[in-house]
Amino acid sequence: MSTAPYLIGYARVSKGDDQSNAAQLRALTAAGCKRVFEESASGGRWDRPRLQEMIGQLRDGDVVVVWKLDRLSRSLKDLLHLMEKIEAAGAGFRSLTEAIDTTTPAGRMMMQMVGSFAEFERAMIRERTSAGLAQARLEGRLGGRRRKLDDKKRREIAESVVAGRKSGAEMARLYDVSEPTVSRIVAEYRQREAHEALA
Known part of the structure; x- marks a missing residue:
């Protein structure tokens, strides 16, 4: 004759909230949980000590029970990762509100x-x-x-500065860019011209 699974509850409220674990504890006890791990921490945190302690103590055939899925995690990615860890321990998972039971x-x-x-x-x-x-x-x-500047404007800036018609500061004001931007444009232009001359 098969024995009933050992039900382990997990109850969590966020830190700073006015709510308590009382409603969750009543629901988990009514569901038949023999032990409940209580936590006061954000559902977005992965390093919750009581959660990690619970997962570390899971044995083959145990079933983790929560009042709602978001008590375990508010992130779908983390929720699925936790499910994998529970499954790897040979345990099942049950959510009372959503009526999900992986057993x-x-x-x-x-x-x-x-x-x-x-x-x-x-x-x-x-x-x-x-x-x-x-x-x-x-x-x-x-x-x-x-x-901010298309190729035509960049060429106009470079040619004006290289030819000495305008200073870098003047072109920066004219095109509403910084002087370092003008310096880079001129340096790229000179490098390209030198490369083309050698080709």
């Missing part, structure tokens, strides 16, 4: 779906970032910002 086939499927959506979201973010960088390169932008 059942339906619960496992639900968490796999959540993981798939999270991976899809990460892939979409990477794709958008790559597309944005590619477009920036096409427009002559390297760090994301559009260049």
Whole structure:
């Protein structure tokens, strides 16, 4: 005859909040938790001591129970990482409010779906970032910002300074840029001219 799993509760409230763990404790006790780890810390923190202590003590067949998913973590990425650690210990996971139970086939499927959506979201973010960088390169932008001066203006600045028609300070005021920017433009122009002369 199979024995009932050992249920371990985890209750958390954020530091500085007026709320207490009382409602969570009642729900976890009613669910049959034999032991409850209580914590007062932000759900965005990974280094929560009671959470780490609980995970370190998990044994095969245990079930971690929370009142709501956000009690475990407010970050989907961290939530999935915690699920992996719980699963690696041979334990299950149950959320009372969302009715998720990874000890059942339906619960496992639900968490796999959540993981798939999270991976899809990460892939979409990477794709958008790559597309944005590619477009920036096409427009002559390297760090994301559009260049203030186009090639024609840069050439006018360099030629005016090199020919002695205007000073670097005058061109900086005229084109509303800094003097170091003008100096860089002139240096690039001279380097390019020297390279072309040698070619």
